[in-house]
Amino acid sequence: MKFKLDIKANAIDSFNEALSKYEQGQNGDLKAFKFSIAHLAHSIELVLKMYLQTLEENLVFSKCFKEVLKRSKADGTDLLSAYKALEGEEYDFGQLIHGHTSLHTVTVEQALSIVKCEVCGITGNNFVDQDFIDDINWMKDLRNAIEHFEFEFTAKEVRLCIGRLVRGLAEFTDIFSLFDLDREVGEDRVHIFKVLADEYEHALSEANISVSEQKHLLFAGVRPKHQMFIDWNVYTCPSCGNDTMIPNEDSSSGYRCTLEGCENEESEDIEVDCDICGASWPNGEMTSWEDTYTYVCPRCENPEAW
Structure with a gap:
């Protein structure tokens, strides 16, 4: 029997796994944060590719991205403008990948390089906050260290970053109408998601953790x-x-x-x-x-x- 997940289902599945491992980390299994990072980074990567598909279904493939990059350099414009120029000329991205069976998809950096070009026409501001992008890059680098060499982190910096990323991801999926993140969270993980998705509740959770940690340090070893x-x-x-x-x-x-x-x-x-x-x-x-x-x-x- 075959098991298949499309890109949306794959992203949501990894997001729920990230929440599950996050809860285990909160309960004292610090090693579980390693897997929470890996799952969340994977989910965000897939969501970024979903965004690219809203522009052009084949833009998730490196061959197509390189054509946009080539046009961007030739015109001296940003990547999004270069894509729109090709779109206006009815450029056929499908012909770049036709007949290829082993296609590479874009990297997180490549996807972000287009995302960063999205600007609100009314305010002129970028749709995606730079802090969100910085957090994505921090997590990406940490995931790479986890997967390929050695790594080090504190539980607090991981908890805070995951909270910011969850809130940023919820906003991102809403802005670009990809899906409603809070409706996709598994019932057994809703309580974790609600804390992470609410900036004040997450800050309060961290404050209570600090109280518990300080008390534990003070009383540890005392009869x-x-x-x-x-x-x-x-x-x-x-x-x-x-x-x-x-x-x-x-x-x-x-x-x-x-x-x-x-x-x-x-x-x-x-x-x-x-x-x-x-x-x-x-x-x-x-x-x-x-x-x-x-x-x-x-x-x-x-x-x-x-």
């Missing part, structure tokens, strides 16, 4: 009965409302929110020691005595009430 003596708290950030404020040596308050874009350092819940009795109280409940004490707790401020 449970001694952990109670470690001074480490997590506070709700008054700026973003998330439980993401943790100790930070570079912060003026000693704490900083781990949410990218927030990074607030102030909270009235952060405990400080009373200058008189040494007891810890939330700094918002402290008072100060002019020229004497900076932090005075409620008990020392009004001992009769206690």
Whole structure:
């Protein structure tokens, strides 16, 4: 029995596999990120070729791309303009590949070289963000290192890049009407996709991971009965409302929110020691005595009430 996937089905299948491996990486199997990178890079490569097919079905083949490149150099124009010039002349790309059985398709770089020429007629801006292209190239290089030699990455840089690529891919497939990415995600992977596709939710996920990682590093190797003596708290950030404020040596308050874009350092819940009795109280409940004490707790401020 034959098994066949067309280019769209192939791209979507690899995308879903990328999400599956991403989730495994999130659950602690860091090696799974290697396969998530490979699958996502493959999916993006196929999507770029789908875009080329919206221009000309045979443009995915190197022989046809080289003809466009040749015209571009001859006319001194960009690749998209060169293709449109050939299209206007009703150039037959099919005759370039007729009779050939082993045809090479374009590389990611070649596909991107045409994509970068797409400009919105109203604003004059490029349809595809340069950051998206940079992320594609970063992942492509990492995939090549994985497949052909040795590689190194941090889990965080992979998670962040995959999130940006997923959001960029969703926008790309929508702009060029290739398919609706969120409708193609497998039911068992929707929860992962929703986090990656939402920039804020992904940033919040990373902030929570940072909290967990910092706590793990601090408590690693410490016996449970001694952990109670470690001074480490997590506070709700008054700026973003998330439980993401943790100790930070570079912060003026000693704490900083781990949410990218927030990074607030102030909270009235952060405990400080009373200058008189040494007891810890939330700094918002402290008072100060002019020229004497900076932090005075409620008990020392009004001992009769206690």
